[in-house]
Amino acid sequence: MLDLTFEPPKPKVIAGAKYDWELVIGLEVHAQVSSNAKLFSGASTKFGAEPNSNVAFVDAAMPGMLPVINEFCVAQAVRTGLGINAEINKWSAFDRKNYFYPDLPQGYQISQLYHPIVGEGEIIVDMGPGVARRVRIERIHLEQDAGKSIHDMDPNMSFVDLNRTGVALMEIVSRPDIRGPEEAAAYVGKLRQILRYLGTCDGNMQNGNLRCDVNVSICRQGAYEKFIETGDFGHLGTRCEIKNMNSMRFIQQAIEYEARRQIQIVEGGGKVDQETRLYDPDKGETRSMRSKEEAHDYRYFPCPDLLPLEIDDSFIEDIRASLPELPDQKKARFVTELGLSEYDASVLTAEVEAADYFEAVAAGRDGKLAANWVINELFGRLKKDNKDITESPVSPEQLGKIVGLISSDAISGKIAKDLFEIVYTEGGDPEAIVEERGMKQVTDTGAIEAAVIEVIEANPAQVEKAKANPKLAGWFVGQVMKVTGGKANPKAVNDLVMAKLGL
């Protein structure tokens, strides 16, 4: 596997009134498993259905109903684990997390506290060319999502929509290896990218298909290194957990706010209380949701309705064999094999669809030129129309042909832009368009020579001037280009003009 070397980024430092402070952040990401059916029932997971239409008897916790594990969701969790180089636990088990809430019909969530399906792994979080944070993943476990309580439909009543109840989630738990708000957002971004490459979560944060709880604490400089050395959390500050965030921007704002809040408390001689907090994006602040004392006692115990989940090597290896090339590998390959800059490689691998598009364009062609065209021309044009790469009117085959025409000197870069716009708006085969519309660059020196002679003969005064001041030869090049409708090879024109003028 190809690997790019990198240095860790500097941790964010916040200057307090008395000291400089560093941040220590760990994330629990809840990623909805891409699956047509729920974790323990056959009900659909389709988003946006009529309330309570995707509900099986077991989802509604009808008496006597039993959960049966959805094998596809298990495969998706294993796939995710393999995608972050994690240990796959061939033996895992489900536990019940007990609490009362109307959107939790069973009165418990089936989760995996004691024996998660995926163990330790890691994610490389890119923070710029040559700079990346290695974030260790503690575990990934499978669990059920809850439904939705609706409190604003009626002044006296609350309503419940169970469509989401029982949908499979992967809870992806990081170690406290993240050292600033930007890193936290970049971590979520990278995780999302990997999940989307793997096809195990669509990463749609707006719909809540990817959301996270953020644990934030502060410490003095040097303390974190001691923690890493000893594993002793005593070196770190008391953490607060900010619940249920589904926007990269809010994640950063919340961490920033929370860190400053904690600094203020500690510098003022107070103590940070370990508690669960919520971020209010309207006010730009976090506020206490429940303290440690008010924390639920979830009374976890092994779910007696389900046998331990045992998977074998062949199940894992079949999934491993079907893994796609992941962003880190793809990026490294684009850099080392196609000669792209790390920046361009990052841009092109951000979304697998863009990377695939680029690869189709670059196949058998100049990679750098292809990258240039995809990033600058195509992405620029799509952005103007607010379109996604998947909605591009220009296919990779078409753009590839345009790039090929440039490489073979058949058209100039300037003409290529015109051609691109024609293909973008009208469609058609670029090669045929170039032929039909006479856009081909003239490289036939005979034809160019004739044009040069024609221009020189028609402008004797200019010839005299140019002979006195060779810099003016450029005027002839421009005239020849005009005469040839821009199709003449500029270098050939220049050479001929110089020769004919005797310069």
Place this chain on the structure above:
Amino acid sequence: MTELNKLTLAEARDALRKGDVTSVELTQACLTAIDGADALNAFVHKTPELALERAKAADERIKAGDAPAMCGLPIGMKDLYCTKGVASQAASGILEGFVPEYESTVSQKLQDAGAVMLGKLNMDEFAMGSSNETSVYGDSVNPWKIDDRKLTPGGSSGGSAAAVAADLCLAATGTDTGGSIRQPAAFTGTVGIKPTYGRCSRWGIIAYASSLDQAGPMTKTVRDAAIMLEAMAGHDMKDSTSADLPVPNFEAMLTGDIRGKVIGIPKEYRPEGMSEEIAKLWDEGAAMLKAAGAEIREISLPHTKYALPTYYVIAPAEASSNLARYDGVRYGHRAKLGSGDGINEMYEKTRAEGFGPEVKRRIMVGTYVLSAGFYDAYYNKARKVRTLIKRDFENAFAAGVDAILAPATPTSAFGLGEMKSADPVEMYLNDVFTVTLNLAGLPGIAVPTGLDSKGLPMGLQLIGRPFEEGDLLNTAYALEQAAGFVSKPAKWW
């Protein structure tokens, strides 16, 4: 033929096939018996129209020569089984008015085998109890009686036991979490088998303690138990804990030949307070099996004394979680709320009104043993002891024991209300011989073997190897033959 309701499953089946009787006649006889037995309070939801409809369909199948194993045989269904379109409320106020839109796997299998359901049977609320006194429908009454003293039919499958003993149906379903089939069978002179955990699907049976609950038949004879268990058993994709094993023809295994079988007599099963008559019965039972050619061997199950406390940690723990769903949100009872009441008041009032005291007690015990700080001391410890109890049995079987003979209950049936003021633990002691099997997942069968000096039936329990119910039933059959128990309660109701 008179008194068709007194037939056994096997007799009725044979009569049906010979054309001597119709299912409608059998069913009508049972329905008449049921209507005359309200004093027993065994049937709590009667379904005569449905029964006659299914009986007619069964008669047609028999006529067409397409009769499955239990075609046309009228049975009762414990209220714990969800039955489509028929009230199913686990004898609890919290499931008031609940009518499922689905049929439990086991009751569906019985229906597919042609059985005719007569109605739903009384039980202890959520199967929590040993006397059928915790039911929202009121006590079920044992058809066996001493003087004017009304006796418990046992619990939790008390209605099932009473109904079978009083010939209100040919057989009934029960469930057994800590003895709920075997204890009532012993109290009523009927046969009850708790199969190996995983033998019958739990899908659609209202859960009490998921790792212990098993469905089983309650019948008049061992042969009937074999017939009915075969119809109830089998793998179910909808229950992850059901065993993917073939179901043998249990009835064909009833040869009565137990020569050379080794029967273990556990020395730890003689607790203080055990009736001398039961102890004597046990010795007699061993002698009968010996006379039939079995070898009797004393064995040790050293962790037996921990079984009851272990059970009363694990079962309530699971129950506290299983019963969390009864919250008044989606079905069943919901308390009337006052102005200003929120979701917590709705939960509290609904559950306070809907659950009876024994259920509340177990929910509280279960919540306590799972709570932070107590989990390791109680629940986790209980799990470990459970493993040891299971190992005791494994060791005995590994040493060549084929079945274990033990009492089913420490005494014969006691009077209704007599334990009401007692410490709940007194009541729990009733389960001392039965809970071990549930903890170990093993099959066990209660067989009536005699009457005590008061004229009440007493039963012995046989315990078998996992998934070898066929062999266990055969040993039980031999015991039944040797004991020759034929007594019936005198009709007073």
